[in-house]
Amino acid sequence: MFRKSFASLACAALALTGGLSLASHDLLGQGIFGLSEEQELELGKQAAAEIEKEEPILQDATVTRYIDALGQALVRTSQRSNIPYTFKVVDSEAVNAFALPGGYIYVNRGLIEAASNESELAGVLAHEVSHVVARHSAEQVKKLQITGLGLGILGAILGDGKAAQIGNVASQLVATGVFLKYSREAEREADRLGAQNLYDTGYDPRAMVTFFEKLADMRQREPNKFETFFSSHPDPRERAENVKDLISSFPYRSDLRVDSRSFQAIQRHLGSLPPPVKRVDSDTAPTTPGAPAPDETAPVQRATYRGEEQDRAVAARFAPVFRVGVTANPRYDLPVKFDFDGDWRADNNAANVESSNFRPASYVYYALSETSDHYFIHYGLYFPVENEGADQRSQPRDNDMEFCLVVVEKESTDPRDRPARVAALETFVDGQVRRFIPNASLLGGFGSVSVEDGRPVLFVHPDGHRMSPYRGDESRSDYNIRGEALLRYTGRAEDPFSTRGDSGYDLTPLYPLWAEARNPQAQVYGAGQNFGRFSVEAVGYRNRTQTRTVDLGNIGTTFRSDWRHQSSTAPWAWSEEGQRPGEWFLDPAGSLRRHFNLSQEFVATYVHHPFLGVERGSF
Numbered sequence: 155m156f157r158k159s160f161a162s163l164a165c166a167a168l169a170l171t172g173g174l175s176l177a178s179h180d181l182l183g184q185g186i187f188g189l190s191e192e193q194e195l196e197l198g199k200q201a202a203a204e205i206e207k208e209e210p211i212l213q214d215a216t217v218t219r220y221i222d223a224l225g226q227a228l229v230r231t232s233q234r235s236n237i238p239y240t241f242k243v244v245d246s247e248a249v250n251a252f253a254l255p256g257g258y259i260y261v262n263r264g265l266i267e268a269a270s271n272e273s274e275l276a277g278v279l280a281h282e283v284s285h286v287v288a289r290h291s292a293e294q295v296k297k298l299q300i301t302g303l304g305l306g307i308l309g310a311i312l313g314d315g316k317a318a319q320i321g322n323v324a325s326q327l328v329a330t331g332v333f334l335k336y337s338r339e340a341e342r343e344a345d346r347l348g349a350q351n352l353y354d355t356g357y358d359p360r361a362m363v364t365f366f367e368k369l370a371d372m373r374q375r376e377p378n379k380f381e382t383f384f385s386s387h388p389d390p391r392e393r394a395e396n397v398k399d400l401i402s403s404f405p406y407r408s409d410l411r412v413d414s415r416s417f418q419a420i421q422r423h424l425g426s427l428p429p430p431v432k433r434v435d436s437d438t439a440p441t442t443p444g445a446p447a448p449d450e451t452a453p454v455q456r457a458t459y460r461g462e463e464q465d466r467a468v469a470a471r472f473a474p475v476f477r478v479g480v481t482a483n484p485r486y487d488l489p490v491k492f493d494f495d496g497d498w499r500a501d502n503n504a505a506n507v508e509s510s511n512f513r514p515a516s517y518v519y520y521a522l523s524e525t526s527d528h529y530f531i532h533y534g535l536y537f538p539v540e541n542e543g544a545d546q547r548s549q550p551r552d553n554d555m556e557f558c559l560v561v562v563e564k565e566s567t568d569p570r571d572r573p574a575r576v577a578a579l580e581t582f583v584d585g586q587v588r589r590f591i592p593n594a595s596l597l598g599g600f601g602s603v604s605v606e607d608g609r610p611v612l613f614v615h616p617d618g619h620r621m622s623p624y625r626g627d628e629s630r631s632d633y634n635i636r637g638e639a640l641l642r643y644t645g646r647a648e649d650p651f652s653t654r655g656d657s658g659y660d661l662t663p664l665y666p667l668w669a670e671a672r673n674p675q676a677q678v679y680g681a682g683q684n685f686g687r688f689s690v691e692a693v694g695y696r697n698r699t700q701t702r703t704v705d706l707g708n709i710g711t712t713f714r715s716d717w718r719h720q721s722s723t724a725p726w727a728w729s730e731e732g733q734r735p736g737e738w739f740l741d742p743a744g745s746l747r748r749h750f751n752l753s754q755e756f757v758a759t760y761v762h763h764p765f766l767g768v769e770r771g772s773f
C-alpha cells in the first residue's frame with residue numbers, strides 16, 4: 155500500500171510549486187539540502203498519521219506500554235534523546251519494523267512473536283532508533299531534492315505551513331516508501347549504532363547476531379512472511395557477520411541482560427489475542443505504475459498479487475477433470491502441493507512422500523493471464539517423484555511438474571449469445587506443444603478434447619505423468635496401470651485412494667513458486683537461467699497498447715535435488731525449439747496465435763498478467 159508510483163510524487167511536487175515562490179527564498183537561505191529538526195518532526199507527525207490510516211495499529215494497552223518502555227530505555231542511552239519518540243505495534247504477522255522521521259517507530263506483532271527473548275526485540279528497536287538518531291529520513295528527503303522532487307516538500311513545511319499541504323506531501327512520501335527503503339550504507343550504520351545502543355542499554359549485543367541468523371533461516375523457509383525490513387536491507391547473514399565483528403571489540407560486561415519475564419509475558423499475551431486480520435492488501439501485488447516506462451525492472455516479487463481471488467474463481471470454473479492412471483504405488487501418482495510435507499524444500503519431497511506421516515491430498519496448480527477476449531489458464535500437476543520407464547523404480551527422479559494450457563473464450567456482450575467456453579487446449583510433452591480443440595471431429599488438423607460441464611477431460615499417464623485428452627482406452631496400455639482415480643475440482647483436497655469413485659481436488663496458485671524462483675536467496679531451485687528481458691504486448695496507461703518489457707534476469711528453473719538424477723523444471727523454463735525460453739508459459743496468447751496460425755485479429759495484448767506485473771483494472 156505504500157508503494158505507489160514514483161510518478162505520483164512528481165505530480166504532487168509540481169502541484170505544490172504554485173505556492174512556493176515566497177518560500178523558496180527562505181529555502182535557499184536555510185540551505186536547501188538541510189531538513190531542520192522542526193521540519194523533520196512535523197514531517198514525521200504527518201507521515202505517522204498517514205501510516206496509521208493504512209496500517210492496523212494494535213490497540214492493546216499492555217503491549218503498547220511494554221514496547222514503549224523498552225523503546226524509551228534504548229532512547230535514553232542513544233545519541234539523540236532530546237526529541238520525543240513514539241513506539242507502536244502494527245497488528246500484522248509479517249516480520250517487519252520501520253522508523254519514520256522524527257522518532258515514530260513501528261514494530262509488527264509478527265516480529266515480536268518471532269523474537270526468542272527481549273534482547274532480540276531490543277536489537278531491532280535499537281536499529282530503528284538508530285535510523286532516527288542518524289537522521290536517515292532527512293537523507294532520503296535530500297535525495298529527492300537532488301532529483302528536483304523535494305522542493306515542494308520543504309516548501310510545504312516551511313511556507314505558510316498549511317497542515318493540509320504538509321499532510322499531502324507526507325502522504326506522497328509515505329506512498330513512495332522512501333522511509334521504508336533507506337540506503338544500504340544507512341542500514342549498516344543503523345546496525346552499528348544499534349549494536350552499540352543495545353550494549354550501552356545493558357543488553358547482550360549478540361542478540362542482534364542471533365536474530366539476524368534466525369531471520370535468514372526463516373526467510374528461506376517462509377519468504378512470503380518478509381516484507382520491507384528484509385527486501386530493502388542487506389542480506390541478514392552479512393549483517394550478522396558485520397555485527398559479530400563489531401561487538402567483538404566491546405569491553406566485557408558481566409551485567410548484560412538477555413531476557414525478561416515481562417517479554418515472555420507479552421509473548422504469551424499476544425498469543426492469547428485474536429490473530430491479525432488478514433487484509434486483501436493491494437501492496438502485496440507487484441506494482442504497475444500508472445505510467446509504466448517501456449523498460450522496467452520487475453518489482454520485488456511477493457507471494458500473492460492483486461486479483462488472485464478473481465483468477466482462482468475463473469480457474470475453478472474451467473478446472474479440468476483428471477483421470478489419473480494408478481500403478482502399484484499410488485503415492486507416486488497423486489498430484490500434491492509442492493509443500494505437502496510442510497516445507498519449501500524440493501530435495502526431501504521424494505523421501506517424504508514415502509513417510510508414514512504423508513497424508514494424501516490432491517491439488518492442482520493454476521496460473522492465469524488474460525486478454526480482452528480470452529483467459530489463458532495453465533493448470534499443473536506436481537508429483538514428488540517422477541516415474542519413468544516401464545518399471546517405475548528404474549529411474550526415479552525427484553520432483554515432476556506437468557502443465558497444460560486451457561484457453562477460454564470470454565462470453566460475448568450478450569452472455570446468452572456466447573457464454574464463456576473452452577476454446578482450445580495445449581499440452582507440452584517432450585519439448586513439443588500439442589494442440590487440441592473441443593470435439594474436433596468436424597474440423598481437421600487438430601486433436602480433439604472432450605469437454606464435460608465446460609471442463610476439459612484429461613488423462614494423466616503414470617509414465618512421466620504426461621497429460622493428454624482422455625480417450626477411454628488408456629488403462630489398457632501396458633504400463634502396469636491398475637486403475638484410474640477420477641479427480642474433479644470441488645475445492646476440497648481429498649485422498650482419491652481412500653475413497654471409491656470420484657474424489658475432489660483443490661486449486662493452489664503457482665505464483666508463490668514463481669516468487670520464490672525470483673528470490674535471489676532461493677532454496678527451492680538448484681539451478682536457474684538468465685531470461686534477460688522479456689516483452690509482451692499489454693494494455694497500459696490510458697488503455698493504450700504498449701510493449702511491456704520486464705527484465706526477468708536470473709530465475710530459478712530446476713528444483714533443487716540431492717539425487718544424482720536430474721530434477722524437474724518449472725513451466726517457465728520450458729521452451730519450444732526456435733522460441734524464447736518461457737514463451738509458452740509467459741506469452742500464451744502469442745504462442746497460441748502461432749500454433750493455430752491465427753490472424754493478427756486474435757488479440758494477444760494482455761489486460762492481466764501477474765507474472766509480468768500487468769494487473770487488471772490498475773490503470
Ligand code: ZN
Pocket residue numbers: 281285336341344387
Ligand atoms: Zn533499517
